[in-house]
Amino acid sequence: PSTAVLTIDGPVSSGKGTVARLVAIRLGWHLLDSGALYRVLGYHAKNQGLALDDEPALVELAKTLPVRFIEQEGETAVILDGEDVSNIIRQESVGELASQVAVLQPVRDALLARQRVFAEPPGLVADGRDMGTVVFTSAPLKIYLTASAEERARRRFEQLKEKGFDATLATLVEDIRTRDDRDMNREVAPLRPADDAVVIESTTLTVDEVVNRILEEAAARQ
Numbered sequence: 332p333s334t335a336v337l338t339i340d341g342p343v344s345s346g347k348g349t350v351a352r353l354v355a356i357r358l359g360w361h362l363l364d365s366g367a368l369y370r371v372l373g374y375h376a377k378n379q380g381l382a383l384d385d386e387p388a389l390v391e392l393a394k395t396l397p398v399r400f401i402e403q404e405g406e407t408a409v410i411l412d413g414e415d416v417s418n419i420i421r422q423e424s425v426g427e428l429a430s431q432v433a434v435l436q437p438v439r440d441a442l443l444a445r446q447r448v449f450a451e452p453p454g455l456v457a458d459g460r461d462m463g464t465v466v467f468t469s470a471p472l473k474i475y476l477t478a479s480a481e482e483r484a485r486r487r488f489e490q491l492k493e494k495g496f497d498a499t500l501a502t503l504v505e506d507i508r509t510r511d512d513r514d515m516n517r518e519v520a521p522l523r524p525a526d527d528a529v530v531i532e533s534t535t536l537t538v539d540e541v542v543n544r545i546l547e548e549a550a551a552r553q
């Protein structure tokens with residue numbers, strides 16, 4: 332039988348990453364952070380001096396990307412060419428690189444197989460933008476997690492403050508709108524809920540409430 336897959340898609344800073352990790356831990360399933368793949372690709376391309384619109388070179392890089400994900404104690408270490416890049420790729424600037432390479436269809440195609448291998452027993456929680464609409468279209472449970480741009484900016488602001496980074500709320504709202512615009516209006520695999528997705532609007536929900544809601548949906552499908 333095919334492996335159970337639960338997809339969680341949504342815009343930047345919707346809390347997907349945190350929620351997907353917690354759901355995966357509660358279910359005892361594997362986790363795919365597909366954004367990390369795009370981030371590593373953008374980061375590696377930049378370091379190699381590639382132009383971010385050099386399609387053939389990016390496709391080649393996507394196919395051969397020397398990246399490994401190591402799941403340990405509920406965390407995932409991202410190893411690129413032997414170097415732990417888990418923190419570096421979280422930077423805002425790398426997110427920007429990721430979203431630039433992500434608009435190229437051949438690049439997305441080259442990453443398809445690399446994402447599908449994560450579907451291993453007992454199950455997979457896949458987090459991204461097109462997990463339910465493109466990569467795992469037959470997943471029995473698809474979640475689309477969202478929140479208002481202001482609330483997402485506020486969450487991001489708190490995160491950055493905790494890490495000691497400087498940011499202003501106004502700039503973050505602006506950044507989020509720009510990224511939403513690029514992700515939702517791009518021609519290839521635009522961000523949108525799958526037709527059969529359960530949409531969770533989390534502006535007024537806590538992380539635990541969202542996680543429990545998803546686990547209830549999962550239980551109802553077993």
Ligand code: C5P
Pocket residue numbers: 343365366367369370426429430431433458459460461462510514
């Ligand atoms: O989710 P995260 O912020 O790590 O993703 C970084 C960027 O990678 C997104 O803004 C999006 O452009 C791209 N991405 C994508 N498809 C995915 C995951 C991420 O296009 N499945």
